């Protein structure tokens with residue numbers, strides 16, 4: 001069995017703008033209906049979790065302006081995914097819901113309280129995708145001149161999660177008695193200040209709310225640099241990884257396992273999910289034709305990739321000569337993704353790297369049934385644990401994946417066809 005999730009990489013935003021099958025997204029994107037439809041379909045198909053990207057800045061790296069991104073609704077606008085979670089929870093029964101939150105700019109007390117609130121509201125189905133935020137522009141929105149140095153951000157995140165964990169534990173189990181006989185709601189002997197005094201954070205505690213059904217919401221992490229993997233190995237219940245092909249995924253997973261063992265953790269307690277690019281057709285021919293068409297369109301217009309790299313790295317990629325030897329790129333922003341997308345497979349120039357038809361993940365092309373079979377083999381070869389759908393979000397892709405691919409996986413007993421537990425973590429760690 002493999003785990004399956006869906007990463008909405010553009011966040012709570014305008015999806016597939018100027019693309020076919022995007023319906024009336026220009027006028028109804030903010031209603032949250034598309035994400036609700038996605039969540040409902042995933043719940044019906046018994047996915048593990050829905051993860052929603054987020055960030056708090058308007059990029060102006062590409063060509064020194066935000067024009068391209070605003071014009072193409074790429075990474076902006078972006079609404080806060082947190083208030084959407086109770087709506088998604090209400091529309092679903094067992095699906096895990098994982099919004100992104102930044103350790104860099106969310107004070108631990110507010111984050112701990114927000115997560116506990118969401119865990120109560122969803123009946124124990126919330127997770128947090130912890131990111132350190134990757135850009136100076138974000139930092140400037142929160143009062144800094146520049147963002148903290150890359151590895152220092154993870155050092156701070158390490159302390160941040162310690163405070164948050166302590167706040168979640170500040171109400172002992174059994175602190176809420178809610179006893180109408182005695183009239184006592186909570187037992188003050190079981191609610192404790194945490195008196196946390198760290199290098200970067202201080203918090204007195206206790207939290208002004210008891211932990212939710214999961215106690216500690218599921219922790220998800222996606223940073224792929226050595227510091228990011230070390231952080232994830234220590235704290236995460238699930239890791240979302242961008243690893244190139246099956247060999248890249250195997251190496252990533254081995255690294256995570258080694259780091260987890262070093263931290264004294266059982267590797268089975270964290271599920272590694274590999275981002276996947278999927279092209280589906282009703283026949284093999286149709287799928288391969290579609291893939292060829294998509295690859296050709298991408299190679300003919302590299303601008304979206306140049307803009308995306310500028311967004312991720314904070315460096316203006318329009319200024320590089322596409323046909324010169326690959327530039328040496330150093331960034332304090334999203335380091336591992338910038339390296340992944342500029343390295344290509346044996347690419348010598350930026351054009352070659354950006355025209356690489358691979359998605360930078362573990363890719364599949366075929367019919368729902370052939371892709372299901374290939375996915376089973378890929379995960380067996382990697383050694384576990386699951387795959388993260390990253391398709392552009394339209395009602396067509398929702399249908400293809402949840403009503404086409406998922407049933408094919410279930411027929412092959414590669415995916416659960418019913419949830420056995422009420423809580424997200426219990427479903428995630430079941431196998």
Ligand SMILES: Cc1cc2nc3c(=O)[nH]c(=O)nc-3n(C[C@H](O)[C@H](O)[C@H](O)COP(=O)(O)O)c2cc1C
Pocket residue numbers: 007052053054055100129130131132133134221222223224225226227228229240241242275333334335336337
């Ligand atoms: C699948 C995936 C999803 C991510 N989602 C987000 C996100 O929502 N917001 C964000 O700021 N960074 C996101 N990132 C970036 C990282 O989590 C990380 O904060 C950043 O890349 C810097 O760390 P790194 O150099 O260790 O990768 C994502 C990365 C991956 C691979």
